[in-house]
Amino acid sequence: MAPRLVVIGNGMAGVRTVEEILARGGGFEITVFGDEPYGNYNRIMLSNVLAGVQDEAGIFLNDLSWYADNAITLHTGTRIARIDRFAKQVYAEDGSATAYDKLIIATGSRAFVPPIPGIHRPGRGYHQGVFAFRTLDDTRAMIRYAREHERAVVIGGGLLGLEAARGLQNHLGHVTLVHAAGHLMNAQLDAQGGAILRRSVEQLGIDIVTGAHTTEILGKHEVTGVRLKDGRVLDCDVVVVAAGIRANATVAETAGLVVERGIVVDDQMRAQDEPDIYAVGECAQHRGETYGLVAPLWEQAKVLADHLTGRDPHAAYHGSRVATKLKVAGVDVAAMGVKEAERDDDETLVFSEPRKGIYKSVVIRDGRLIGATLVGDVSKVAFLMQAFDRGLALPEDRVELMFDLGGPPAEVSAAELADDAQVCNCNGVSKATIVQTVHGGCRTVSGVMDRTRAGKGCGTCKGLVQQIVEWAAGGEAEEDPGASWYVPGVPMPKPELMHAIRTHGLRSVSSVFATLVPGGEEDAKSKMGLASLLKMMWGAEYVDERDARFINDRVHANIQRDGTFSVVPQMKGGVTTPAQLRRIAEVAERHDVPMVKLTGGQRIDLLGVPKEKLPQIWAELDMPSGYAYGKSFRTVKTCVGSDYCRFGVGDSTALGIAIEERFQGIEGPGKMKLAVTGCPRNCAEAYVKDLGVVAVDGGRWEIYVGGAAGAHVRKGDLLATVGSADEVITLTGRFLQYYRENANWLERTYAFVPRVGIEHLRAIVVDDAEGLAADLDAAMAASVAGYRDPWKERAEPVTPGQFRTSLPLVVLPQVPVR
Amino acid sequence: MNGLRGHRLGSLDEIPVGEGRTYTVDGEMVAVFRLRDGSVRAVSALCPHRGGPLADGQIDNTVVVCPMHLFVFDLATGCSLSGQPDLTSFPVGVDADRTIVIYPEVSP
Numbered sequence: 001m002a003p004r005l006v007v008i009g010n011g012m013a014g015v016r017t018v019e020e021i022l023a024r025g026g027g028f029e030i031t032v033f034g035d036e037p038y039g040n041y042n043r044i045m046l047s048n049v050l051a052g053v054q055d056e057a058g059i060f061l062n063d064l065s066w067y068a069d070n071a072i073t074l075h076t077g078t079r080i081a082r083i084d085r086f087a088k089q090v091y092a093e094d095g096s097a098t099a100y101d102k103l104i105i106a107t108g109s110r111a112f113v114p115p116i117p118g119i120h121r122p123g124r125g126y127h128q129g130v131f132a133f134r135t136l137d138d139t140r141a142m143i144r145y146a147r148e149h150e151r152a153v154v155i156g157g158g159l160l161g162l163e164a165a166r167g168l169q170n171h172l173g174h175v176t177l178v179h180a181a182g183h184l185m186n187a188q189l190d191a192q193g194g195a196i197l198r199r200s201v202e203q204l205g206i207d208i209v210t211g212a213h214t215t216e217i218l219g220k221h222e223v224t225g226v227r228l229k230d231g232r233v234l235d236c237d238v239v240v241v242a243a244g245i246r247a248n249a250t251v252a253e254t255a256g257l258v259v260e261r262g263i264v265v266d267d268q269m270r271a272q273d274e275p276d277i278y279a280v281g282e283c284a285q286h287r288g289e290t291y292g293l294v295a296p297l298w299e300q301a302k303v304l305a306d307h308l309t310g311r312d313p314h315a316a317y318h319g320s321r322v323a324t325k326l327k328v329a330g331v332d333v334a335a336m337g338v339k340e341a342e343r344d345d346d347e348t349l350v351f352s353e354p355r356k357g358i359y360k361s362v363v364i365r366d367g368r369l370i371g372a373t374l375v376g377d378v379s380k381v382a383f384l385m386q387a388f389d390r391g392l393a394l395p396e397d398r399v400e401l402m403f404d405l406g407g408p409p410a411e412v413s414a415a416e417l418a419d420d421a422q423v424c425n426c427n428g429v430s431k432a433t434i435v436q437t438v439h440g441g442c443r444t445v446s447g448v449m450d451r452t453r454a455g456k457g458c459g460t461c462k463g464l465v466q467q468i469v470e471w472a473a474g475g476e477a478e479e480d481p482g483a484s485w486y487v488p489g490v491p492m493p494k495p496e497l498m499h500a501i502r503t504h505g506l507r508s509v510s511s512v513f514a515t516l517v518p519g520g521e522e523d524a525k526s527k528m529g530l531a532s533l534l535k536m537m538w539g540a541e542y543v544d545e546r547d548a549r550f551i552n553d554r555v556h557a558n559i560q561r562d563g564t565f566s567v568v569p570q571m572k573g574g575v576t577t578p579a580q581l582r583r584i585a586e587v588a589e590r591h592d593v594p595m596v597k598l599t600g601g602q603r604i605d606l607l608g609v610p611k612e613k614l615p616q617i618w619a620e621l622d623m624p625s626g627y628a629y630g631k632s633f634r635t636v637k638t639c640v641g642s643d644y645c646r647f648g649v650g651d652s653t654a655l656g657i658a659i660e661e662r663f664q665g666i667e668g669p670g671k672m673k674l675a676v677t678g679c680p681r682n683c684a685e686a687y688v689k690d691l692g693v694v695a696v697d698g699g700r701w702e703i704y705v706g707g708a709a710g711a712h713v714r715k716g717d718l719l720a721t722v723g724s725a726d727e728v729i730t731l732t733g734r735f736l737q738y739y740r741e742n743a744n745w746l747e748r749t750y751a752f753v754p755r756v757g758i759e760h761l762r763a764i765v766v767d768d769a770e771g772l773a774a775d776l777d778a779a780m781a782a783s784v785a786g787y788r789d790p791w792k793e794r795a796e797p798v799t800p801g802q803f804r805t806s807l808p809l810v811v812l813p814q815v816p817v818r
Numbered sequence: 819m820n821g822l823r824g825h826r827l828g829s830l831d832e833i834p835v836g837e838g839r840t841y842t843v844d845g846e847m848v849a850v851f852r853l854r855d856g857s858v859r860a861v862s863a864l865c866p867h868r869g870g871p872l873a874d875g876q877i878d879n880t881v882v883v884c885p886m887h888l889f890v891f892d893l894a895t896g897c898s899l900s901g902q903p904d905l906t907s908f909p910v911g912v913d914a915d916r917t918i919v920i921y922p923e924v925s926p
Contacts, residue, residue: 427887451901456888489878510836510854522854522878525888547836547854551874551885554837559885563871799834806840806849806863806871 002029005308006090006100008080008251010034012043013281013297014106015062020305022070027309030072031098033090036135037077039063044294045474046139047160050167056136083255085277102276102308105263107248109282109292110134113241114155118217129223130239133164142240146171149237153177153226155214156242157184159328164240165206166329176207176234178214178226180243188324188335192352193359193373200331200357200376209234247283247290262290267316269304280304287319296320298478323385325378325470327415331357332378336388337371338363346370351402360402369394369401379404382466393757414464414471423464426457431468438472444480445469446488458711486745487530489523490516494533494744501537508543509534528553529745532631532667536740539786546799555803556790557614558629560607563807565614567606568628569621570664573638573656573676574602580623587620599628601635601673612803615794624789625665631746632667633674633736636660637685641678641695648678650695655725656684659693659732665787666780669743672736687715690749691735693728696721701728705735705761706753714750717758720766734765734773737780825920830858830912838873838882843920848908849873850918851882851893859893860910860920866903 005021005028007014018030034040040062048054067074075092082091083105089097111132113119121127129149131142142164146152150173154165157179165177183194184201198208213229217239225235247262258264258272262285269284271277280300282292291297299320306315323336340363341348347364356376362384363371369387374380380402387394387401394401417423419432429452437448445466449455455462486494490512497516506512509530513522531548552558557565569584584604588596594608603626609617618625627634638656642648656676666672676693677684686692688709694702700723707716719735722728738761743752753761763769765776797803827841827850838851840863847863849872861882863872870886877883881890881899889900896905909921 450890451899453887453889453900524876524878524881524883524890527876527878545836546834547876550876554874559874561868561886563869563874799837800832801834801839804839806838806873 002027003101004028004099005030005102005104006098007032007104007106008083008090009104009106009108009281009283010036010038010040010074010076011106011108011281012040012061012294013108013283013301014104015040016298017104017106017280017301017304018070018072019062020301021309024305024309024311026070028102030070031075031100032067032072033075033078033080033092033098035077035079036137038136039067039074039076041136042474043134046133046136047163047167048474049136049139050133050143050164050170052167052170056140059136080251083251083277085255085257085274088276100276103278104304105252105271105277105279105283106281107251107283109245109247111138111241112244112246114214114243116155116214116217118219119239119241127217127219127223127239128221129219129237130217130241133160133240133242134245142168142238143171146238150174151176151236152238152240153234153236154240154242155226156244157181157208157210158187158242158244159185159326160245161240161242162201162329164242165201166204168238168240169205172238174207175205176209176236177201178212178228178234179208179210180213182211184208184210185328185333185335188333188339189373189375190339190361192350193339193361193375196352196354196357196359197328197331197333197375199354201329203357204330206329245282245292247285249283252279252283259285261285267303267318268307269300269317278304278308286317289319291320291322293322293324296322321389323388325381325385332374332376334374334378334381334384335372336385337369339371339373347398349398349402362398362401364394364398367394368392372401382463392755393760395754396757396759414467417464417468423468424452424454424457424461426461427453429454434465434468435472438469443469443473443478446480446482486533487523487526489513489521489526490530491518492516494742498533498537498741501534507534507538507541508545509548510545511543528631529669532669532745535667536783539782546802552629554799555611555614556625556629556793557609557611562608564608564610566628567609567614567617567621568599568603568626569623570626570660571603571635572660572664573636573653575638575653575657576604583621583623587617590620591617600637601626601628602637603628603635610805610807612805614803615797618791618794621791623791625791627665630665630667631670632665633663633672635673637673637675637689639676639678639683641676645678647681648695649697650678650699650701651725652676652678652684652693652695655693655701655728658725659729662729662784663733663736665790666736666740666783668736668740669745670748672739672749674732685709688713689716691732692716693732699723701725703728703731703735706749706758708748708750712748712750717753719758719762730777731765733780733784734776735761737776737783738765738772741776741779824922826913827918827920830916830918833858833918836877838875838877840871840873841918843908848920849882850910851877853877853879853893855879858910858912858918860908861891861893861896861905862907865889865891866898866905872905 042059045059079093080090081093089099091097111134152168152175154161154177165175168175183191184197214226215229216227218225223239225233227233249259249263252263253259263279264272265279265284269278281297303315303317306312325334350361352359358376361373368391372384417431421431437451448469455465482488484493486497504515514520527548528550535542593606597605599605636656636659638652641652672690674691675684675686675689677686678695686694688707692704702721703719704716705719708714825843833839833852836854838849841848848860849863850860865884870884874885875882889902891905896907898904
């Protein structure tokens with residue numbers, strides 16, 4: 001018989017844990033007790049219900065059929081009165097007993113109601129007109145009562161109190177918020193941020209009294225007002241208490257479990273000294289912390305499910321770095337880490353624009369973000385949360401932490417965007433499609449991107465997609481476990497992956513899947529990235545499985561929309577000859593090549609070539625491949641340089657040809673487009689290349705890295721200024737190799753360079769501060785030595801049918817012949 | 819299946835392991851894939867999105883990814899996993915002399 005799992009608590013933590021257990025194959029006979037008479041609902045959304053922007057039906061997470069479908073016994077409206085941990089039974093208030101093998105306590109928390117005289121009526125609970133704000137029943141009662149009354153006082157100026165105040169405005173005329181601390185949301189915000197939030201909230205028509213202790217609730221039969229410590233009386237007929245929450249741990253405490261502020265648990269969420277009792281969610285206290293937010297709770301649920309099902313015996317919860325992003329009473333607020341500087345050498349940046357209700361502060365320690373507060377403008381929150389969570393290196397210009405400088409215009413917020421607005425302009429995905437996908441149960445950014453293809457084109461809309469997913473998930477967006485992996489199908493970041501590949505001596509893509517993926521499952525979308533990585537790491541020793549290659553790399557040409565291919569011969573530095581041109585012209589004419597086009601990289605593109613003709617065309621051209629199809633070194637664009645140009649100060653064409661000759665065909669995590677320009681007039685666009693070289697007067701060369709002029713436009717950062725062409729080639733090789741070894745798959749240099757930081761790159765590539773230069777140079781030299789022109793692969797197909805057409809017989813969208 | 823020989827497409831050796839090739843069956847284009855687990859799959863050859871040649875796509879033991887815009891389809895069922903219309907899947911196998919055979923639809 002399956003072991004019996006009993007869950008006390010039918011809220012978000014308990015049911016989420018059950019969902020995670022089911023997702024891992026279950027294996028338990030599950031019984032859930034909930035003291036509310038409903039299925040499982042999203043408590044966070046109660047403020048939306050109060051505000052009237054969402055109806056009750058919309059906040060339910062699992063209806064009763066879900067429990068039935070998963071063979072879960074659900075007892076609603078049943079409060080557990082007692083746990084007998086020796087007999088391993090739980091007793092409900094109705095006297096019934098249920099035995100368990102494993103017990104999860106997920107009783108959440110309850111509203112903290114301060115002992116204010118008059119708040120209770122002897123024998124009947126709260127005084128008439130007094131409400132807590134915790135459950136669906138609380139919310140319903142509050143709405144019903146508020147509609148028939150005029151003035152409300154909300155006690156508590158934290159998140160919940162602000163939400164209650166804003167929501168109540170929909171139901172009655174006048175709302176006053178009374179807060180004991182000196183400023184609003186004092187747990188999250190510093191005084192200045194709180195003051196700015198206050199202005200914004202007051203503009204919504206809510207009166208605010210801070211530093212105000214409520215000493216008495218007035219009214220004989222029903223509430224007529226509240227009295228403050230300074231003697232003031234605020235007339236009102238509704239009082240909502242939102243003064244915080246306390247863990248519901250009484251039943252655990254009575255059973256003899258260790259309870260402090262919550263039920264004390266270890267890293268497996270196990271109650272202290274209890275092998276079979278666990279606690280998750282707001283009722284649990286882990287390493288001295290209790291959490292009242294949803295993200296930590298999700299992490300706890302996963303760890304507990306991994307542990308209970310045996311999926312990952314080493315699963316451990318290490319606590320959460322809490323970062324919140326909320327809309328509080330209509331105002332965007334985000335807070336993470338510390339509120340203000342704590343040590344003398346902490347750096348603090350503050351920007352305040354009270355007139356617009358904007359406040360931003362960040363706290364930095366030892367170059368890492370340790371806290372941030374944003375009010376009114378949270379456009380940078382995704383970046384800050386990431387930097388906070390992962391301890392990323394911060395931009396040298398600290399102001400970039402607060403503002404987008406020179407970037408695209410201010411982003412439209414997810415909420416404001418019209419439903420039919422096109423979010424992804426490459427793949428034509430609307431906001432509504434993304435929202436539907438999220439509501440359909442897909443709550444990770446990458447999951448939504450996979451299903452809708454949003455953000456999978458040029459990628460510039462990814463930030464907006466992320467915002468929409470977070471908004472649509474109502475604060476329940478899930479962290480994407482794969483975000484840090486090199487490829488989606490192998491659960492490891494790049495350094496770990498490379499280490500494992502070396503340790504196990506994995507020389508083929510299939511051996512990587514077999515050895516490093518639990519279950520050995522292959523993943524089509526991971527093959528290309530792995531192939532590139534293995535080729536870079538092993539060179540000639542790489543076992544080349546052709547199916548791991550993308551079609552372009554199988555046939556050394558770029559697939560076009562009609563299934564034909566483009567042929568771009570190498571033309572080093574964009575320099576050609578009449579003989580070469582004549583040959584290209586003859587081949588194009590002989591084969592009726594539908595379009596001949598000059599590329600942006602100063603080459604000639606023959607478009608519309610059927611796959612089966614590729615080998616013949618290569619043979620007739622008898623020119624090397626220009627690699628215009630791979631995630632690889634592409635081309636070096638040059639200007640005419642000092643030989644002819646009257647402004648040129650350096651021989652850019654000769655250097656460009658030399659660079660292309662050396663690094664031709666080198667594969668990498670992304671394309672590498674280079675340029676050499678003969679003077680700072682920049683005719684070869686070297687400032688916006690992955691690596692661009694600019695001749696400056698005095699026989700010197702500047703090397704810029706991380707530039708881009710595609711969907712993303714960025715001027716490269718100056719890596720070094722050197723005195724000779726040889727040094728340019730050495731540093732180019734070293735930089736490209738460092739990029740190859742350290743960039744994420746498909747991460748272009750324009751993202752890689754700012755992520756790693758130009759100072760760090762300079763230290764490694766130019767100053768050799770970490771002693772890596774010799775290894776980098778040697779690795780690049782080995783790759784260079786391994787170069788073979790793929791277009792020589794034409795006499796015999798490498799695989800059967802390598803160049804056989806896959807083109808359909810039916811008519812495809814035709815590319816017009818010009 | 820007596821008497822139903824099915825369509826014999828050619829030798830399994832025409833398809834490299836882990837790749838696909840296109841065949842014509844009754845005038846219809848079919849992409850046949852040879853999976854790394856040793857089995858074969860057959861689905862309609864065209865991506866319903868923009869007509870991408872699926873035989874040029876990358877596969878694993880479950881899905882094919884269209885080379886054009888990276889839409890994903892289940893190889894066994896033809897079902898789209900990325901919101902496009904589904905492909906047709908064909909019953910396919912390899913007979914004793916390593917010939918790929920598309921079996922006729924089993925009529926009820």
